[in-house]
Amino acid sequence: MTILKLRQDASTIFKAGLKAVDPKVSVKSYVKRENKTLIVDKRKYDLDQFDKIYVIGGGKAGASMAAAIEELIGDHITEGFVNVKYGYTARLEKIKIHEADHPVPDDAGREGAEKIVRLAESAEERDLIICVISGGGSALLPLPVQGISLSEKQEVTKELLACGASINEINAVRKHMSRFKGGQLARFTYPATLITLILSDVIGSYLDVIASGPTVPDSSTFSDVLEILKRYKIWNKIPDTVRNHFEKGIKGNIPETPKAGESIFSKTQNVIVGSNIQAVMAGAEKAREIGYHSMILSSFVEGETKDVARVHAAVAKEILQSGNPVPAPACVVSGGETTVAIHGKGKGGRNQEFCLASSIDIAGLESVVILSGGTDGTDGPTDAAGAICDGETVERAVEKGMNASNYLCNNNSYVFFENLNDLLITGPTNTNVMDLRLVLVGT
Template sequence: MGRYEVLRQHAIEIFYAGLRAVDPNDAIQRHVSCEGTILHVGSQQYDLDAFRHIYVVGGGKAGASMASAVENLLGERVTQGWVNVKYEHLAPTRTIHIHEAGHPVPDEAGVRGTQEIVHLLETATEQDLVICLISGGGSALLPAPVAGITLQQKQAVTKLLLHCGATINEINTIRKHISAIKGGQLARVAAPATLVTLILSDVIGDPLDTIASGPTVPDSQTFTDCLNILNKYEIEAQIPMPVLQRLQQGAQGEIADTPKAGDPIFRNVQNLIIASNVLAARAAEEKARALHYNPMLLSTFVEGETREVAKVHAAILKEILHSGHPLTAPACIISGGETTVSIQGDGLGGRNQEFVLAAAREIEGLSNVVILSAGTDGTDGPTDAAGAIADGDTVQRAQEKSLDPLAFLKNNDSYHFFEALGDLIKTGPTNTNVMDLRILLAG
């Protein structure tokens, strides 16, 4: 690491401060409390003595930790529960069953787990309380293909959308319209029970109907929106025919759309966001200030093609060094959100690692700069790394090892590039998920 060791360590400390701020257990404790028989959820109250049963269901990478927190809060009042989580994203529970399944591409385990959730909620009555736990990854972890569409066809659609560079909002729009529970349809299954959904947001701007494809939220998207997305990315011809036919029939009014605002199924539903990317980013900002940097939270709405976003971030670092704008050194720029990668090669990596690799080329030779980008869920793409870190000497060190940064970038092989340099950020499963954090330091 040499001369960048202190900056690198500070970048890592700032990232972990953001991570700690969105711990699911702490998030639930901030927003949910129980005083005697009264359950406080945000600004609303529920008399637990009014309910015969309390069921806990859900899906997402933070599901196990959220379930554990709810059990700690309600104890033996929880009647039964089932939560789908990504493989190895576990936490101890007593009554609530934690079920492991596939992410980002749904698998048969996810389908079985979702069926169990549906079967449980179908028994709920108006005398029951359902607590639904939703976090990032919930779309893939709660697969319930509609009749006539197979899991394999849904997998193919998911992979196609991921590879073409579609945003999470666009991916979830289509997921909702080939699912039996997404887009508010899980609320229909749970009705007439009282339904409270606690949400960790992994979507830019925190739109409730997009997070995990909004299983308990009125859906603002339509079948026509789905067709427009396929046309935008010119992938209509690659979509499995049963899926395409369903979307076309829905757009023509032959199939009922997902439930919209005003539907009576949402009368007894409360949806509450308990943690988001902005919370993590603000905590990172405070940590940077404590480490004596001049911090700036650039934006938590950052999206777009990863390589282009990396160029812009690198340009900000250059401006700080050149003119002292928008901050004077020592400076820390923080941004959040979620970029996309249009995959051209056959390498291994993720959007955070690719961001850092692209940025490393832009800051080559600069003194006293470090860039870190990592996912708060601890998983970047199909890898065991959360992200990566680079400095002004990264390209030179790579060349000394006969590694060509541009070649790795073209092959979308950022993982093996940073693995060879020892610059991967590995947190292991964090049991939370509020998108990504990028930390830029100018010492």
Template structure:
């Protein structure tokens, strides 16, 4: 095996993670000087506010809450943030509440009710700080009237299985929710709101991250209906959801608030970290290790296997012709791909990427591919991703493993587990999508 390359790939990935640490990100963007709080370039006089409440949800919620407590201390009146199970950290004022992800559960719904009870009576003399990070859509479930949590869970499961993009999933979530798509801003008004956002969505669109609870919504009920039709889900949807979306498309239910709505005049939304920052740090680390480094893109999307094929082709080109980089070379890419599930195995998009790439680079000497999620969780597994090289297929076959069969069954987890090639980080308390590291050693 290419042990040094594998070690370097892990070091490069770790550097990307450090760059998007939520505590450091908040400290870069939020500063307090006595009674003046500066968020980005906006200044707030803390003397103007009677109460400061902290709410939010996401995989990075615990670390973000820690950072805000360090800055504001006992100036915080109260706080409640929903986090994924086992993603806790010590806080003193802000309550951290564990809930389900990626399928929302009753604990998540309970947490949202607690938040609404806290901020529902906020006045123009109050300040609400909202902490949003990847996973916020699932961790902030508040079904619209007439829709049960179980029905919302069923819709989420259907969307996950059909290969819907994060943009499509969140557009639908907003329209079957009571708080997403800018509706949380309705509840907070007339209080001032600051929303600090860790982006886990390609292009960092504010209305898609965590389904945009604090920003105007650009999607409509008609868009949601069109998506359901395209994925052939109308007949599989719970009746309450289908009826709700159809009524909305006919104009019988109020739309989510749109751009230009004055309720957003007292709301600041600020992205504090994103995938490109992780990719840049990874590339810098690669250069420090002696590699020529190139960021391919931080906006990679599409079917995982197809994306893996393209990345493998680039790696082959580097070995064969020295393009687009001379060796030793490092290609970094970010974004989030999708897997259309056809088998009944266990895995995630990063493990499937690594397995598909392994088949394409089989026999190629001096190369390594690592793909992992920055949140430390890839699909419904305890791994962040996996690492593969030109010898992976040969090693697998020596153990009686047929890589193609595992790929067909979407069983990349058990394939890499048998080889000892899973990447396991545990909860990272951040989430800015995925990083892929491609390395080729010196010629």
């Protein structure tokens, strides 16, 4: 099996994973309509019992999810408003799609979040609100608490992204700077009936972590926020106003985010319609179809990107050496989401850095290809979903005057793979269920 064939197969397998988490398909697998009855994960709603029906939400998959709802009950929708990332759009009739920035929030996101809150507050007891939430929702639905500016929230977000904090930790902090997240959207919608459809982009699919859980009880506290910021040594790097806000919360001078058992959650239904494991399983199945012995490593992979890359490279070496855990031709599939502690000044993302680190460990190996890509089509602040590498990547880089280790130290994976024409470019995918990584070993 040539390196070219392995690369082509890796691309085919990755695309199969993406197809399996198409948001419209995911929504319609859990939401059905029978005449005037809406069935959401076996729970039935009589559409005629509602005076008005609103569709709200946000996330990278928001437009596609909203499109599915409009196709199902467009004749009953009164109005809708959904925040999405720039370029992640769809043409709808009843629901307004509003573009904003990610991963650092902008004014467009704040304006959209304010519009959504006004719409939610206008709902009355005999109304139905359908909320679509997907990965990216935390940044795309910024609504800072009074006294904290959007620029200050942006500053905190940048520090969190750079320090290597997990998405769970980042969202715990975000929730306690927000009027929207951590169950607080449910405060605005109550006493209307609220259905939230969720495409998960977090390990474990914890409802209060996905997009910072705007419609579910929050399990994190102000004390958790303090511990996170001090552990990553950024407590003294955040603005004074934000630090003062957190201190007031710890002392009980500011109300906590809504917790389990509160009445605002009595008329809510939260349903996860898609997650990373679906993409991982579809990738493994496609690999089997085209002739590989495939194995799912895990959809719960997290940790420092370079360390995770080394483990995946070690799996490739083991397959070559002993035929374990699966014999060649082999395809090992993993999902989840790693983190990068940024020390350099380069350009890249966790998937590109994963492949750069992997290329160093598999240098010189024949018949090994590794691909890593974000299912949302963007990796960090770049236009690439990820990258692809093989045993010849480091050698080809040397021929172009590049030292792979130096580029890795500078977190400059985008430039490295751009020069090799090995970036994984998909464009906006309108979905987001974390990452998909492939280790292919040929015969």
